[in-house]
Amino acid sequence: MVCGCMLQLQTMQAQVQLDSVTVFSYIHAKTGLPEELGTYLHSGKKTELIQLGYLNADLSSKNGRQVFAKVPGVFVYDMDGAGNQVNIATRGLDPHRGWEFNMRKNGVMINSDMYGYPASHYSMPFESIERIELVRGTGSLQYGAQFGGMLNYITKRADSTGKFGFENITTTGSYNLFSSYNAVSGTFGKFRYYAYHQQKSRDGYRREEHTSSAAQQVALEYAPNSHFSVQLEWSRSAYTYKIPGALNDSLFAADPRQATRTRNYFNPDIHVPAITIHWQINADTRLQLTSSAVLGKRNSVMFDKPTNVMDTINTATMQYNNRQVDIDRFNSYTTELRLLQHYRTGKHEHTLAAGVQYMNNDLHRTQQGKGTTGADFDLSLVSPVWGRDLHFKTSNMALFAENRFALLKGLTVTAGARIETGRTDMSGVINYYPANKIPLSIQHRFPLLGAGIQYKISEQLQLYGGWSQSYRPMIFKDLVPASLYEQVDPDIKDAHGYNAEMGFKGSWRMLKWDITAFVLREDHRFGTLAQTDAANNLITYRTNIGNSLSKGLEMLIEANWQLRSRTVLSLFTSTSFMQARYLDAMVKSGNGNINVRGNKVESAPDFTSRNGVTLRTASLSVSLLHSYVSSTFADALNTVTPSPATGAVGLVPAYGLLDLNGSVRISKNLSLKINLNNLMNKQYFTKRPLFYPGPGIWPSEGRNWSASVVIRL
Numbered sequence: 001m002v003c004g005c006m007l008q009l010q011t012m013q014a015q016v017q018l019d020s021v022t023v024f025s026y027i028h029a030k031t032g033l034p035e036e037l038g039t040y041l042h043s044g045k046k047t048e049l050i051q052l053g054y055l056n057a058d059l060s061s062k063n064g065r066q067v068f069a070k071v072p073g074v075f076v077y078d079m080d081g082a083g084n085q086v087n088i089a090t091r092g093l094d095p096h097r098g099w100e101f102n103m104r105k106n107g108v109m110i111n112s113d114m115y116g117y118p119a120s121h122y123s124m125p126f127e128s129i130e131r132i133e134l135v136r137g138t139g140s141l142q143y144g145a146q147f148g149g150m151l152n153y154i155t156k157r158a159d160s161t162g163k164f165g166f167e168n169i170t171t172t173g174s175y176n177l178f179s180s181y182n183a184v185s186g187t188f189g190k191f192r193y194y195a196y197h198q199q200k201s202r203d204g205y206r207r208e209e210h211t212s213s214a215a216q217q218v219a220l221e222y223a224p225n226s227h228f229s230v231q232l233e234w235s236r237s238a239y240t241y242k243i244p245g246a247l248n249d250s251l252f253a254a255d256p257r258q259a260t261r262t263r264n265y266f267n268p269d270i271h272v273p274a275i276t277i278h279w280q281i282n283a284d285t286r287l288q289l290t291s292s293a294v295l296g297k298r299n300s301v302m303f304d305k306p307t308n309v310m311d312t313i314n315t316a317t318m319q320y321n322n323r324q325v326d327i328d329r330f331n332s333y334t335t336e337l338r339l340l341q342h343y344r345t346g347k348h349e350h351t352l353a354a355g356v357q358y359m360n361n362d363l364h365r366t367q368q369g370k371g372t373t374g375a376d377f378d379l380s381l382v383s384p385v386w387g388r389d390l391h392f393k394t395s396n397m398a399l400f401a402e403n404r405f406a407l408l409k410g411l412t413v414t415a416g417a418r419i420e421t422g423r424t425d426m427s428g429v430i431n432y433y434p435a436n437k438i439p440l441s442i443q444h445r446f447p448l449l450g451a452g453i454q455y456k457i458s459e460q461l462q463l464y465g466g467w468s469q470s471y472r473p474m475i476f477k478d479l480v481p482a483s484l485y486e487q488v489d490p491d492i493k494d495a496h497g498y499n500a501e502m503g504f505k506g507s508w509r510m511l512k513w514d515i516t517a518f519v520l521r522e523d524h525r526f527g528t529l530a531q532t533d534a535a536n537n538l539i540t541y542r543t544n545i546g547n548s549l550s551k552g553l554e555m556l557i558e559a560n561w562q563l564r565s566r567t568v569l570s571l572f573t574s575t576s577f578m579q580a581r582y583l584d585a586m587v588k589s590g591n592g593n594i595n596v597r598g599n600k601v602e603s604a605p606d607f608t609s610r611n612g613v614t615l616r617t618a619s620l621s622v623s624l625l626h627s628y629v630s631s632t633f634a635d636a637l638n639t640v641t642p643s644p645a646t647g648a649v650g651l652v653p654a655y656g657l658l659d660l661n662g663s664v665r666i667s668k669n670l671s672l673k674i675n676l677n678n679l680m681n682k683q684y685f686t687k688r689p690l691f692y693p694g695p696g697i698w699p700s701e702g703r704n705w706s707a708s709v710v711i712r713l
Helices: 137-143 249-254
Strands: 002-005 008-010 015-017 021-024 047-051 102-105 129-135 150-155 165-173 177-188 191-203 210-225 228-243 264-282 285-302 324-345 348-370 388-408 411-430 440-456 461-472 486-488 495-508 511-532 538-564 567-589 592-595 607-616 620-629 655-665 670-677 704-712
Touching: 102 137, 129 137, 137 150, 137 388, 137 411, 137 440, 137 461, 137 495, 348 411, 388 440, 411 461, 511 592
Parallel strands: 102 150, 486 538, 511 567
Antiparallel strands: 002 021, 008 015, 047 129, 129 150, 165 177, 165 704, 177 191, 191 210, 210 228, 228 264, 264 285, 285 324, 324 348, 348 388, 388 411, 411 440, 440 461, 461 495, 495 511, 511 538, 538 567, 567 592, 567 607, 607 620, 620 655, 655 670, 670 704
8 A cells, every 4th residue: 555645844933844755565455353343252263354455356247266265265156257146165065155154244144044045145246345254163153053154245335534425337348248336425424325336237158148237235324423323224136147057068068158048037136124233332332233134036937957958949839838937035034132241350351242133034935837938037927826835934033142251361262152042834835745744843942052262372473263063954945845756854953063173373574374274064964865655655855864074274375575665476375175074974876875974075175276476566466366176076976977968966077277367556536457267268167056057067157358447536
């Protein structure tokens, strides 16, 4: 960062003005969160802080491997290049729309329904984000019970220097990309405001692919004094994605850009209203009350058949076949009251973080509606009857407390607990299933415990570690039978387990590092078994199939050299070694079951490494990033040879990618950013999904580019 200083020496007799002195220095972004932030404690936990203003990354497309490059072990599922969703995971968890995380924006929950469909369909533009906070699974007591931990997006705040500020970011690029982000902000006395609108359109790397999206936010803040503030916020995101369809291996080898579908669409439209009250009661007591909702729909209309079933004209009707319409309606409400209290015993100051969280959700799922034979985005039905019409209602209360005890100089110990108690009721109609088997009630009752330790060897060196229990509730997908020949175990249980980690971080001269060893155990994982019913018919039985264990090492090492007064060279490696294996599990294979003890967990690479170099001057910054991900499997059976028909199972090959990103500051108000992604035009894919958007291969993007003009007034 460049600072200009004008020094003046004044006396009562005369004024002497010195020449201006320009001082060049560089502040490198912190990689972790402070021990205490707002009403949260982070002592003894592995945390990461991503400050987007420091990044040379493709923000318009939310390029995950670039944005999360310095978070070791992040698995990025590249499903489309438009950045419709962020699909990431850590430590062997499932990356589908980040649903293994407690997802937040400005501390407000944005998971669509934590108990019915925990994916985050809300999709904010990254141009609006100032920083991303990530607390690994040992923070689950304070945020929620998710194995992945907490992922919190912090938006830009109002301009505090004037009544009106304006920002425009216009981006163009490959495949007819055009994005316009416009924000206004300012301060009027005790009031602040920040509002943005983004509009974006883009064709895809693959033929027949297109995205059209829009996002808005209005945030109003009233702070009568420095101790009290109220913030009202409303956010919305909506996009329509024309889905090109999955490929099998032979289709991918022939042409990864081809499409197998021309009439499939996906359209989430999500609103997130929230009110947050901050109150610094006194020097030792801080209170925060947040009440929010996730409201909206997840819509899709698709010809929902396997890859090898082509979507062609029906010769009997001379029209296309009818498509399937699915609509989820989200009504998720969360209220959270948090307290941070400092207190002393003798010479030591301790800190208590405690609170209560109440969630009340109603997910109304209507599926398997008979849609039109048309080719446009049309959710209308030709028959008013849904194949599935279900309500999934959850009421859940959580009490939590975590205390940091200062024992010796530099040594702190934390201990905490979270008590989850709630109930989910499923009701409704599945037209192919007996009505008396639909009502289902599930109790969620978990006492979760955790502990951590932190020792500051010096201001530059720190040891930390912790252990915390987590659980993952059964969601709609785990409980709804796909056909009459599927049954759900009436005694199916929520999955549960723990995170444990021990780390060493610090800095020395030009080096800084954070090295962590971790273990994540998940018991009672969900899956299917082959069984027979009372009439000796073969059925698929949805139940808990067994346990898994992920263990490994995560390393972030970075070096910075000041080459000249205005030039800094930075090198980093963000690398993870992991073994994610089944300990004891049985899974369905054909008409029987196979023990998969020792097999790899799906989409969990043994080795992930992102390595980069950045050259930064006062006005120019250029970054080169190499990303490598080792091979993974698509199923628990660790099938190597792909299924020839659909490509839904089989090995996912290792891949390496090279990205070049840069920015130049032209003036105080104008800058330019350029991104060249996948320079070597690698043809690759990251996952073989078994459900949405369809089983098979979803090719990731080849070489592409984007350029952004940034205007700030």
